[in-house]
Amino acid sequence: MRKEHKTIGGYIELQLPEGQEHYPSFIKLNTGRNALEYLLRIKKYTLVYLPYFTCEVLLEPLRRLSIPYRFYRIDRHLDPVIDFELEENAVLLYTNYFGIKQDTVHELSRTVKNLIIDNAQAFFHPPVTGVDTFYSCRKFFGVPDGAYLYTESNTRLSLESDISVYRFSHLIKSIDLSIETGYHDYLKNNIILGNNPIKKMSVLSQRILSGINYEDCCSIRNANFQHLHQALGPINQLPINLVPIDGPMVYPLVIDQSDARKELIAKKIFVATYWPNVLEWASGDLFEHYLTRHLLPLPVDHRYGTRDMDHMIKTVRSLL
Ligand SMILES: Cc1ncc(COP(=O)(O)O)c(C=O)c1O
Known part of the structure; x- marks a missing residue:
């Protein structure tokens, strides 16, 4: 059977940049x-x-x-x-x-x-x-x-x-x-x-x-992560080895400050809870319970630069 030719004409659709996916063969x-x-x-x-x-x-x-x-x-x-x-x-x-x-x-x-x-x-x-x-x-x-x-x-x-x-x-x-x-x-x-x-x-x-510049996204994440770690590493209860890190999702800051998440959100720094279900799955004495309550996953993605990181550092320090 002959394949039909694609539609020609009509309105112009949303234009997205053309390129390659990051894992095209998966x-x-x-x-x-x-x-x-x-x-x-x-x-x-x-x-x-x-x-x-x-x-x-x-x-x-x-x-x-x-x-x-x-x-x-x-x-x-x-x-x-x-x-x-x-x-x-x-x-x-x-x-x-x-x-x-x-x-x-x-x-x-x-x-x-x-x-x-x-x-x-x-x-x-x-x-x-x-x-x-x-x-x-x-x-x-x-x-x-x-x-x-x-x-x-x-x-x-x-x-x-x-x-x-x-x-x-x-x-x-x-x-x-x-x-x-x-x-x-x-x-x-x-x-x-x-x-x-x-x-x-x-x-x-x-x-x-297919239209994303993956190299840029990854390097921005690395730069933001390193910037946060330099400033907040000394107060972070989570040990972090920088060497194998490439394009991390967030900067995971753990501090013993129960209200920190609420205060950050009030200051329009939206930090999620990873993950509310863990509080039900794990008993109160487990590390996982503590981690869920005290983890502040700070965004490091491609939308942000050094000024945003500095703003987060200042805001976190103001909570201590
Ligand atoms: C650690 C982790 N794994 C897997 C998933 C599932 O991914 P998806 O939402 O694409 O199903 C999520 C969240 O949704 C997650 O946080």
């Missing part, structure tokens, strides 16, 4: 959680070890596939405490926290046979060869959804494409109105993203991801 899916589902389906694991300290949406695929899970702990370096034997068909899921745990990812790849790396917070860290790794794009770029999956397995699921135009409003409202005006839509669109079936990445997200 499997392209609609969400990070569904990338995990993809892996679980093709690898047929029967038990998942999950850190207490992670996002609850990762439970969606486990529930959907009725795969049991057990929580494990992390230490003060955010490294996993593996004081258990992994069963033959079990897999360990580790999060490359804030994009600063590449060393641990390498170490685990040498010691753990069945391993999945969650690089949702570490977009710029390429996978370790042979280690199943997934990425979520919306934590780093202005896209409604999108995920990449790296696996050496040749098994492929047959999927239809997602459509993300109906989850897009917060991204354009923030430009024409303000980020605050778009926030309600952001929350609404987050809910719509929940329990979505596994699909291929939408054409819209792919087109946006």
Whole structure:
């Protein structure tokens, strides 16, 4: 059958810069959680070890596939405490926290046979060869959804494409109105993203991801992170090794100041809670509980420069 020629004429559509995606050869899916589902389906694991300290949406695929899970702990370096034997068909899921745990990812790849790396917070860290790794794009770029999956397995699921135009409003409202005006839509669109079936990445997200200058985004993140670390490193309770860090998601500042988050938000520095569900999963005496309450993830992304970092440093210091 002859393929129809594309439509010619009509109105002019939104123009997006043309270029290349950062991981063009990886499997392209609609969400990070569904990338995990993809892996679980093709690898047929029967038990998942999950850190207490992670996002609850990762439970969606486990529930959907009725795969049991057990929580494990992390230490003060955010490294996993593996004081258990992994069963033959079990897999360990580790999060490359804030994009600063590449060393641990390498170490685990040498010691753990069945391993999945969650690089949702570490977009710029390429996978370790042979280690199943997934990425979520919306934590780093202005896209409604999108995920990449790296696996050496040749098994492929047959999927239809997602459509993300109906989850897009917060991204354009923030430009024409303000980020605050778009926030309600952001929350609404987050809910719509929940329990979505596994699909291929939408054409819209792919087109946006093809027009990004990844080199710039990565180097801006590095410069901002280093700037914050130079000033706030001495008061940060979280030990940070700068060497393996490349394009981190945020600067994770941990200070023993219970009201700091509220005060920063009051001063229009929006710092999220990673993750509210951890307060339910982990008992009050666990490090994960403390971390969730005291972590201030300071933004370092491509929207900001040295002046913004200095403003955050000054504001944080005023809270001490
Ligand atoms: C650490 C982590 N992993 C995975 C995900 C899931 O990514 P997605 O929203 O693309 O499903 C999230 C958040 O949503 C996350 O915070």
